[in-house]
Amino acid sequence: MPELPEIETIRRFLTAGSDEQPGILGERITQADLIWPGSLAAPAQEEFFRRITGQCILEITRRGKYLVFKLDDGYLLFHLRMSGDLILEPSEAEIAPHHRLVLYLAGGRRLAFNDTRKFGRSWLVSDPRQVTGKLGPEPLDPDFDARQFYDNLQRSRRQLKPLLMDQTFLAGLGNIYTDEALHRARLHPLTPAHLVSTGQAEALFTAIRQTLEDGIRHNGSSIDWVYRGGDFQNYFRVYGRKGQPCPVCGTNIEKMVVGQRGTHFCPACQPLKTEGM
DNA sequence: AGGGAAACCCGAACGC
DNA sequence: TGCGTTCGGGTTTCCC
Numbered sequence: 001m002p003e004l005p006e007i008e009t010i011r012r013f014l015t016a017g018s019d020e021q022p023g024i025l026g027e028r029i030t031q032a033d034l035i036w037p038g039s040l041a042a043p044a045q046e047e048f049f050r051r052i053t054g055q056c057i058l059e060i061t062r063r064g065k066y067l068v069f070k071l072d073d074g075y076l077l078f079h080l081r082m083s084g085d086l087i088l089e090p091s092e093a094e095i096a097p098h099h100r101l102v103l104y105l106a107g108g109r110r111l112a113f114n115d116t117r118k119f120g121r122s123w124l125v126s127d128p129r130q131v132t133g134k135l136g137p138e139p140l141d142p143d144f145d146a147r148q149f150y151d152n153l154q155r156s157r158r159q160l161k162p163l164l165m166d167q168t169f170l171a172g173l174g175n176i177y178t179d180e181a182l183h184r185a186r187l188h189p190l191t192p193a194h195l196v197s198t199g200q201a202e203a204l205f206t207a208i209r210q211t212l213e214d215g216i217r218h219n220g221s222s223i224d225w226v227y228r229g230g231d232f233q234n235y236f237r238v239y240g241r242k243g244q245p246c247p248v249c250g251t252n253i254e255k256m257v258v259g260q261r262g263t264h265f266c267p268a269c270q271p272l273k274t275e276g277m
Numbered sequence: 278a279g280g281g282a283a284a285c286c287c288g289a290a291c292g293c
Numbered sequence: 294t295g296c297g298t299t300c301g302g303g304t305t306t307c308c309c
Contacts, residue, residue: 003303038285065303082302083287098287117286119303158279167304175302260282262301 002080004139004172005215007065009230010086014111015060021088021109028056028106029071039100039113041121048124052076052103063132064171077123077131078113084120087112135171139208150201153193160196161189162259164208173208176221176239179264181211183238183246188272189256189263195273238264 002010017023032052034040040048051074059070067086069076078086087096091110095102101113101122113122123131137144156163163169164178173181182189184207187200196204215221220230233240237247242255246266255264 079303081286081304115286116288117302119286121304156279162280165303259280260302 002065002084002220003174003177003215004062004065004212005177005218005232006220006230007062007067007080007172008216009220010080011060011062011067014086014088024057024088024105024109024111025059026056027109029053029103030106031104033102033104034100035095035102036100036118038118039115039120039122040124042123042125051124063128064135064138064167065174066128066132066135068128068132074124074126075128077125077128079121080115081117081119081121083117084113084115087114134168136167136169138171139173139212146202146205149205150196150198153196153201156193158193159189159258160187160191160193160204161261161263163193165259165261170208172212175261175263176236177208177211177215179239180237181208183264183266183270184211186269188270189258189265191273238266240264 013023015023015025029052032049034045034048037045043051052071055071055073057069057071061068061070065079067078067080069078078084080086089110089112091104091108093110096112096114098114098116099112100115100118100120103111105111113120125131137148152169153163156169160182161178164173164181165175179189181204185200185204187196187204214235215230215232218230218232218235221233221236222230238253241253242264243252245251246253246269249266249268251266251268253264254267255262257263
């Protein structure tokens with residue numbers, strides 16, 4: 001389930017390649033095959049085929065959980081949602097189950113958008129901001145600092161967990177890394193944002209960055225049957241560890257539902273701060 | 278404004 | 294073993 005570190009891992013792989021094969025920068029798209037039309041959010045199919053064919057992939061960047069392919073003319077964006085993946089394979093390989101969109105490259109390879117649950121989407125647009133325009137700041141952006149983060153927290157009375165997962169507040173955190181970052185910062189998921197002190201905001205800011213950087217360093221997490229390659233799942237402090245000891249204090253990790261999401265935390269390390277405390 | 282829920286999906290895990 | 298049921302997870306949309 002790709003969050004920022006997993007998306008970044010895929011981005012780096014497609015850009016720089018691996019020991020086995022080079023990346024795809026500079027490759028020309030010779031043909032596109034839309035296997036499940038629902039995976040294309042925009043434009044309409046005919047226009048998509050007309051505009052994508054013959055274009056070169058110049059650059060691959062990331063904005064929040066979106067992958068942004070810069071083409072000769074326009075941008076191709078992917079959101080992998082829960083179960084999506086981008087796979088590089090020989091053009092003559094058999095179309096695997098759950099392939100939704102495939103782009104044939106001039107060099108004899110094929111980029112496949114594979115998505116078991118059909119949640120993922122792609123867009124071909126002239127300006128990526130048409131898709132990513134409402135996203136909040138990038139947590140790893142050097143120009144974004146703890147002070148701005150604190151100011152943003154001050155403006156909200158929402159619970160930290162849903163707020164951090166709100167992509168218009170901060171771009172890139174999903175359920176897993178949010179739980180991990182809150183534990184690292186010793187903040188309860190239900191803490192009202194405006195009650196977070198400057199010191200706590202700084203700790204949370206640092207925790208978010210460290211959690212994401214650790215995830216990226218480990219090439220992301222490979223959980224479920226989805227994305228494979230990373231091993232950060234072996235270093236989770238709280239996520240999926242209900243009933244197991246907190247790595248800091250040994251108290252059993254608890255699980256609750258916050259904003260309809262499974263939320264893991266240590267009741268001892270992350271006490272709930274309320275108004276008046 | 279913000280919380281809750283439903284919808285979109287399907288494989289895995291669970292219960293019997 | 295095999296069947297039916299429940300669950301999860303990112304985002305959008307709708308309702309209160």
